[in-house]
Amino acid sequence: MRDLQDDDARSGAGYNFAYLDEQTKRMIRRALLKAVAIPGYQVPFASREMPMPYGWGTGGVQVTAACLTPDDTLKVIDQGADDTTNAVSIRRFFARMAGVATTERTTEATVIQTRHRVPETPLRDGQILVYQVPIPEPLRFLEPRETETRRMHALEEYGLMHVKLYEDIARHGHIATSYAYPVKVEGRYVMDPSPIPKFDNPKLETAALQLFGAGREQRIYAIPPHTRVVSLDFEDHPFEATKADAACALCGATDSYLDEVVTDDTGGRMFVCSDTDYCATRREASETGDSA
Amino acid sequence: MRQDALSGGFADPPREAALVFRAALDAMSRPGRIVQVTGARGPAPLSPAAAALMLTCCDAETPLFLAPGHDGPALRRWVAFHLGCPLVPRGEAHFALGTWEALGPLDAFPVGTPDYPDRSATLIVERDGLSASGTRLTGPGIDGAAHLDLPDPAALAANAARFPLGVDLFLTAGDRLAALPRSTRLEVS
Known part of the structure; x- marks a missing residue:
């Protein structure tokens, strides 16, 4: 009996396709559609408990689960690597729960879940890049109150972020922020691109669809393909991808x-x-x- | 008639809904692109594309407005059995279904608030046909420019001008659908 149960668990039998129940997927899918319609805006969603701890990509996993079809080929990377614990376990999770093909090749993948990197190989139309996001709110460390940051986004009041970057220059002589470097999406919302190195910021303008999931913080946001993404900077201290x-x-x-x-x-x-x-x-x- | 209400759902809901969602996501993230969705049907005049989209997106958590022409006993029964959406007037709708004329002016639907622009309606506009020609579109999701045959470009341009507020549209005809998010800029001659 025990063996039978283990076999079931290994094959994913007894679980719904892609793990989540259908009502949860509909809720996430509605949030994703609104996120795409309002590029860079953080859509609240009812994040579920996942069979992994917060900080291990629960947001990304939920977005991936809501997007996967049986025809997909999934790639998962953690800091650029396919062979680290986090990447291996998420890839195996979906191979089991959705029966999808997996790959380590960027060019072969249709859905790529990533922790803190954008692949070097340029992405194309038809690919989706799903980011795992720890803190989705770019203004959070400047203003701890959600009610205030929400109002700042509503009023497009981003002066504080420029002050922060200016303080970098005053203290270090250059903008010292090297990862999670804030960007402005299509001239409207300031967005945290998740803790990718700022080297990856120019790759945020791509032909692929980019989706961001923050599980603990319960936020989903998106950058549609061919969307203008500008890293914040100053005329005399232009952005540099280092x-x-x-x-x-x-x-x-x-x-x-x-x-x-x-x-x-x-x-x-x-x-x-x-x-x-x-x-x-x-x-x-x-x-x-x-x-x- | 009762048979009508019970039939028309997905044969394999998790997999078919996933395929329909990916097509809808593709359409929404690339305005002007026309995609095909299959697997669902409902009582006339509901198009197969609108039926599939509703089965994928709508449930008891999404109040629905049925516009005149679509609102009727047969479709109400189908919605009650397959979706369980509360039926509400325009001003409370998360989703709305009907022809462009029957849906009426866009101002009647929720456009979100400055703090929560996502709390806005998604309109499913039933059309006779879809064609990638007509109004010139630019903006997020579009490489250069795209074209889409739209019902009332002036009203939709006004909707886009309210960004980040506004409604988002799916356009459906037969088993094909396209999308027009509020972020798309329209060139109205």
């Missing part, structure tokens, strides 16, 4: 975002592509770096 000043030690790429990896306890370190698929694809095409 990365480590090095080439990938494995594939030699100079145009990708790099992780710094400590290799020993005597100060040894190497820089490698954060996007594992991008790096692997380049190495298969015989591009090599210094350590390969």
Whole structure:
């Protein structure tokens, strides 16, 4: 009997397609449609408890569950990598609960769930990028009251954000914000692009649909394809998409975002592509770096 | 007649609703694109596309306005059995269904509030046909420009001018649908 139950759980039998019940999916789907219609605006939704802790992508998982069809091919990345715990378990969750095909190839995926990175390979029409978002409100650390931040968005009162960036300049000589760098969507809403490095901000203007889910904070927002997304800056301190000043030690790429990896306890370190698929694809095409 | 009310739902609701939603999401995120949705039908004059869209989006949590021409005993029974939506006047509707003429002026529907612009109606406008020609559209979701044959471009341009407030439209004909979110800018000659 016990074996039978384990088998059922492994195959996803006894669960609805894509885990969530249909009424929950309808609620999320309605929120998604409004989010797309009002780019950058955070739509409240009745986030459910998911079989994973908050902070592990409960918002992203709910958005993915509401979007998946049986024909989809799913890719999940965590900080650019397909092979980390969070990415592996979410990918297996949907392989089991929705029976969808999975892949590590950006080009083969139709739905990509991501934690804190945008793939290096440009996305195309027909792909959906689902972001896991911890704090959806870009003004939250400047103004803790939800009633106030909501009013600030309504009045398009974003002066405080510019003051914050200015204080960066006053203190450090440049805008020191390096991730979760605020953007203005289609000239209206200031939005938190989730904690992606600011290197990824220019990729927010893409042919793919981008959906953002914050489970604990119960918010969904979206950037439709071909939408204007401008990183906030000043005329004399323009936005700069920065990365480590090095080439990938494995594939030699100079145009990708790099992780710094400590290799020993005597100060040894190497820089490698954060996007594992991008790096692997380049190495298969015989591009090599210094350590390969 | 009772048979009419009970039939017409999805054969495999989770999978079919997922496919219909993805088509609707595709249409809403790329205004002007016309997609096909199948798997549902309701009593006349409800189009198969509108039936599929309602089965995917509407339930007991979404008050529905049925415009004259669509409002009738057969469709009311179908809605009661398949969706369970409360039927309400225009001003309280989350969803509204009918032809453009029967739905009436857009001002009558909720357009959201400055704090919560998402609390606005979604109109399902039944049309005789859809064609990717006519009014020139620009804005989010559109690479350059798109074209869509729209019922009253001037009224829809006024709706877009209220952004972030406004209503969002699905246009349905037969088994095809297109969408016009409030974010789309219309070129009215």
